[in-house]
Structure formats: structure tokens, C-alpha cells
Amino acid sequence: MKKLVLFLIVLMICILSGCVSKDESYISKTDLVMGTIVDLHVYGYDDKNILNKAFDRLKDIEKMMSINIGSSEISSINKHSGQKPIIVSKDTFYVVYKSLYYAKLSNGKFDPTIGPLVQLWNIGNENAKIPSQCDISKVLSLINYNDVVLDKEKNSIFLKEKNMSLDLGGIAKGYAADEIRKIFEENGITSAVINIGGNIVTIGNNPDGRPWNIGVQDPNEDTGSYMGILQVKDASVVTSGIYERYIKSNEKIYHHIFDTTTGYPVDNEILSVTIINENSIDGDALSTVIFLSGVYDGLSLIESIENTECIIVTKDNEVYLSSGIKDSFKITDDKYVIKQNNIINSSY
Structure with a gap:
């Protein structure tokens, strides 16, 4: 379909x-x-x-940024939330940096730490559900873009609170499209x-x-x-x-x-x-x-x-x-x- x-x-x-x-x-x-x-x-x-x-190139980006791939850099950041920073590729660092830029611009309306809420509702998947107010309240406390720490010198990303999680679903496809355009233009298309x-x-x-x-x-x-x-x-x-x-x-x-x-x-x-x-x-x-x-x-x-x-x-x-x-x-x-x-x- x-x-x-x-x-x-x-x-x-x-x-x-x-x-x-x-x-x-x-x-x-x-x-x-x-x-x-x-x-x-x-x-x-x-x-x-x-x-x-x-x-x-798209598959490389997916391997770095997908929350559905356990070995991805984003998954590693999420698994080690509240524990330690994770050194990542320039690609992932840049996309998280841009997502935080738009989080600040929108006063948190756009927030890459929305992962726990996205996972709770799971809309778009077979087991999507309307969660309870109690469960929603629990995950809302984990959403705060100010608790994402970027270290440009080390190219590392750290989530301050345990069980926080990044979700780049609102920005990663855009980055991927730009990267394909770059490849095409570099080859004279x-x-x-x-x-x-x-x-x-x-x-x-x-x-x-x-x-x-x-x-x-x-x-x-x-x-x-x-x-x-x-x-x-x-x-x-x-x-x-x-x-x-x-x-x-x-x-x-x-x-x-x-x-x-x-x-x-x-x-x-x-x-x-x-x-x-x-x-x-x-x-x-x-x-x-x-x-x-x-x-x-x-x-x-x-x-x-x-x-x-x-x-x-x-x-x-x-x-x-x-x-x-x-x-x-x-x-x-x-x-x-x-x-x-x-x-x-x-x-x-």
C-alpha cells in the first residue's frame, strides 16, 4: 500500500x-x-x-539515527541517559544540534526529547493505544530539551535524566533529503x-x-x-x-x-x-x-x-x-x- x-x-x-x-x-x-x-x-x-x-547514504543515516535500531547512536544515547555521554558521528551531532535550535526557537513546542511520549502512544504502529493520564504524566517529566548536553569538542551527547530519550523523527528525514541533494549536485545533476x-x-x-x-x-x-x-x-x-x-x-x-x-x-x-x-x-x-x-x-x-x-x-x-x-x-x-x-x- x-x-x-x-x-x-x-x-x-x-x-x-x-x-x-x-x-x-x-x-x-x-x-x-x-x-x-x-x-x-x-x-x-x-x-x-x-x-x-x-x-x-540513507542507510548510513538510518543506522546512526533510528530509534528502532538497537545499535544506532541515538539508541545508545537513550540507553545511557542519566549515566554518561556518548560520542557520536558528525551527522548525529549536527541533527541533534539543529533539533535543539528549533526547540529553543519554539520555546519547547518542538522538542527532540519527546521520545518517551512517542513510544507511549506508539501511533503509526499496530499496538498504538490511548494511554492513561497517569502514564502520560510520568513521561511528561522526562521531556526537557534543556537537559540535553552537547560537547562540541568531544562530539558527545548526554541526557541528564535517566529514562529520557531522543526521537529525531521530526527532523532526520529532512537532513537525509539534504544529503541526497548534496550527492546529486556534487555529481553534476x-x-x-x-x-x-x-x-x-x-x-x-x-x-x-x-x-x-x-x-x-x-x-x-x-x-x-x-x-x-x-x-x-x-x-x-x-x-x-x-x-x-x-x-x-x-x-x-x-x-x-x-x-x-x-x-x-x-x-x-x-x-x-x-x-x-x-x-x-x-x-x-x-x-x-x-x-x-x-x-x-x-x-x-x-x-x-x-x-x-x-x-x-x-x-x-x-x-x-x-x-x-x-x-x-x-x-x-x-x-x-x-x-x-x-x-x-x-x-x-
């Missing part, structure tokens, strides 16, 4: 952007890595070894689409020389349906929404984006957030930050960050655009209405 969903996403991009001509070189590869479907499409380049190199579980990075224009037309997911419909078209070149496009992973009980949906102050999925007016910027690692984190911040505070933050734009879709089918994206996005479903953004060049 996951492969079918991703195929529909890629097909949507292909249809919207115009497929490669018959005389143009084209290679692609799809595989399951980092717990998600990864799909790489490269135009004007015919050496398939580059795809294998890209997937090898000038036109490509990288899709890591919905984290999309485009290189250059499409083969016709025009910007890529990316369909923005309709949060009220099945994956592969879009509510608008976004034109981008050399950009990262990351969307977070409550439709991605959830469980349902008594007609109430419990999704995977948690409020670290309550221990429950955030309950606000937002259905989805799409971040458009240069680097996917930043877009990945910001999509969660904006979702948790709400429309007004979210737009205020985006307007304060250079070269970063967003599309926010609410439960009332209202669409809010940051000031720099208006000319690049067009709604294709008339049940959605663009609302005026009065937050221009505001400080967060």
Missing part, C-alpha cells in the same frame, strides 16, 4: 510538471529506508550508480526530484526548463489527492498534517503531532502545514513548529525567517499563505478559500 501511495505522489508530480521527453536521459529508484518509502527521480543523467550511492516519505527536494527546473509543479496534499482526502499547485525551483517542500498517522477512538482522531505540555495530540485549528524553503532539515522541523504554534503565531514566525514560506490549511478549509508565496501557489479545489494574511514582516 505504501508503494502505491508514493507512486501516486510521484505520478502527480510527473503529470503536473510534464514528463521527461523520450530522448532525455532519466533514471529512478524506489525503496524502503528510514521507515518510509524513498523515491528518487533524476533527469539528464544516466549512471544508475548514483542512485545506489544515494541509498547507501541539475534536474531531479527527491522524495523521502513526503519530504520533497527539487533540484533545478524540470526537464522542460520550467519550475516544478508540486501538488500540495489535500488534508481532507486520501494521500495522492491535491488541493493546490505550488511552483518551485531548487527548493524543499515539507508538509505535516494530522492525516498522516493517527488512531481513532469513539469517532475522535488522535494524530502523531504532540503537545508536550499536555501529552496529547495538539488540538487547534490547523489541518496541515507546508513549508517551502532551501533546506529540508529546517523545513522538516518548521512544519511541526508552525503546526504547534497555530495560525497567527506560526505566520508571525515564518514572516521573521528569510527565504522561508508556508501554506497553512485549517479545519474550516481556509488557506493562509505567507507573504512571499502568493504568486507561486494556486488553489485547484474551490472548497478551499485563501484568507488575507495581515502579518507582514512581523517579529516572533
Whole structure:
């Protein structure tokens, strides 16, 4: 099913952007890595070894940062929480450093120490459940990004309290997408689409020389349906929404984006957030930050960050655009209405 969903996403991009001509070189590869479907499409380049190199890099990142691999560096940090620092690779250190940057920027709305809460709910897995208030209260005391100690000289990471745990699920895919783009560009690739579980990075224009037309997911419909078209070149496009992973009980949906102050999925007016910027690692984190911040505070933050734009879709089918994206996005479903953004060049 996951492969079918991703195929529909890629097909949507292909249809919207115009497929490669018959005389143009084209290679692609799809595989399951980092717990998600990864799909790489490269135009004007015919050496398939580059795809294998890209997937090898993704597998390396997974081995370092996955909480589902007992020997990963993140697992080692978590196992030794409250005991000792763990020396890690430059990759892991950088991603944890960036996650703490966004934790501070958002005053803890985004927090990489959310691991105990994620594991408690286990949304997205077969044994997902709604935990008791008592269990939620116990793990909330373990979530505090200020208790993560980084030692740049030693390249070590330490969690101060026993049973704390890092979870980089909100940022690692973005880093991985950026790393694949780096590999492609270092090898002279000038036109490509990288899709890591919905984290999309485009290189250059499409083969016709025009910007890529990316369909923005309709949060009220099945994956592969879009509510608008976004034109981008050399950009990262990351969307977070409550439709991605959830469980349902008594007609109430419990999704995977948690409020670290309550221990429950955030309950606000937002259905989805799409971040458009240069680097996917930043877009990945910001999509969660904006979702948790709400429309007004979210737009205020985006307007304060250079070269970063967003599309926010609410439960009332209202669409809010940051000031720099208006000319690049067009709604294709008339049940959605663009609302005026009065937050221009505001400080967060």
C-alpha cells in the first residue's frame, strides 16, 4: 500500500510538471529506508550508480539515527541517559544540534526529547493505544530539551535524566533529503526530484526548463489527492498534517503531532502545514513548529525567517499563505478559500 501511495505522489508530480521527453536521459529508484518509502527521480543523467550511492547514504543515516535500531547512536544515547555521554558521528551531532535550535526557537513546542511520549502512544504502529493520564504524566517529566548536553569538542551527547530519550523523527528525514541533494549536485545533476516519505527536494527546473509543479496534499482526502499547485525551483517542500498517522477512538482522531505540555495530540485549528524553503532539515522541523504554534503565531514566525514560506490549511478549509508565496501557489479545489494574511514582516 505504501508503494502505491508514493507512486501516486510521484505520478502527480510527473503529470503536473510534464514528463521527461523520450530522448532525455532519466533514471529512478524506489525503496524502503528510514521507515518510509524513498523515491528518487533524476533527469539528464544516466549512471544508475548514483542512485545506489544515494541509498547507501540513507542507510548510513538510518543506522546512526533510528530509534528502532538497537545499535544506532541515538539508541545508545537513550540507553545511557542519566549515566554518561556518548560520542557520536558528525551527522548525529549536527541533527541533534539543529533539533535543539528549533526547540529553543519554539520555546519547547518542538522538542527532540519527546521520545518517551512517542513510544507511549506508539501511533503509526499496530499496538498504538490511548494511554492513561497517569502514564502520560510520568513521561511528561522526562521531556526537557534543556537537559540535553552537547560537547562540541568531544562530539558527545548526554541526557541528564535517566529514562529520557531522543526521537529525531521530526527532523532526520529532512537532513537525509539534504544529503541526497548534496550527492546529486556534487555529481553534476541539475534536474531531479527527491522524495523521502513526503519530504520533497527539487533540484533545478524540470526537464522542460520550467519550475516544478508540486501538488500540495489535500488534508481532507486520501494521500495522492491535491488541493493546490505550488511552483518551485531548487527548493524543499515539507508538509505535516494530522492525516498522516493517527488512531481513532469513539469517532475522535488522535494524530502523531504532540503537545508536550499536555501529552496529547495538539488540538487547534490547523489541518496541515507546508513549508517551502532551501533546506529540508529546517523545513522538516518548521512544519511541526508552525503546526504547534497555530495560525497567527506560526505566520508571525515564518514572516521573521528569510527565504522561508508556508501554506497553512485549517479545519474550516481556509488557506493562509505567507507573504512571499502568493504568486507561486494556486488553489485547484474551490472548497478551499485563501484568507488575507495581515502579518507582514512581523517579529516572533
